[in-house]
Amino acid sequence: MAGLFRRRPGGDKTTRTPPPELVAEARRHAGGWVYEIDATMVDDPDGEVPPTAIVGGWEVSRKGTLTGVYMANPNYAPDAAGRRRDE
Template sequence: MNSAPVAWPRSLRTPPDDPDLLAGAAANPGGSLAVIDGDLVGGDPNGYVPVEAVHGCWIIGPDGQLTGEYAENPEHGTPTDDFARLTELDHFWTWLPEEPTVAFRTAIAELLTEQVPGAVLEWLKVTDEPKVVSAGRQIPGDDEKLVLVRTGVALPFGLSVRSPDGLRDILWGVFTWAASGLDDPGNRKDRVWFDLQTDIAVGGELLSQRVYEVEAG
């Protein structure tokens, strides 16, 4: 069932009667209109809405008219971190300074505070399967083992950040972390990128280049 987002209505007892919303219903026959809790995502979620911010959905009939039926979202509430798609990956994470959920959350929070001092990362969700690229070198005399030389992860995300003045922004995109010289700790190099409004298809292509850009830089 397709779901088109609408703003939080004044009342949930009757279907919204705004012409634009009725037009949205007409464009989604057999679907629904998702009611977004603006208190959880602010005025402009920039294209990403966490499932917890959806209060529920108005059901649209096959004729493109609102049926009057409203389905509440049982997951509605304060959004929380979600790293499931990251922790499900079968990857060698020992190159990170901490376990992956902590390492990536800390790195992203630091990037946000560099851009806006005092900014607070409220929640972070991994929105799709991350892309991983790794390369190694053969151990002389052992055809079955490799030494990890470079690696990188492109992490698709949605997040909420609150600035010191209390304003909330919902951001989405791809966070990339690449490292080289992993076989020579004294010459190790790390670099991160923060590509907003970029999907994992593009982020994955960029990752393949960036694992080598780190070494070149």
């Protein structure tokens, strides 16, 4: 996802609570990021995800836990039909 998000000094800490499945996924992506995808905008869950379907991402520590840094995707745009998962 290079270029999709720009990290600001100190990150962008928010009160957004990650879905439980992302907390579990973080363990498998130590030292990276996990992303929340708007499933209503993706036809194939194992296929390509358009950048506009990524709600945002959480930074993962080297230990596989979320650091609390969340970066909203400025390119996230629910499709023209207005489909969007309830938050």
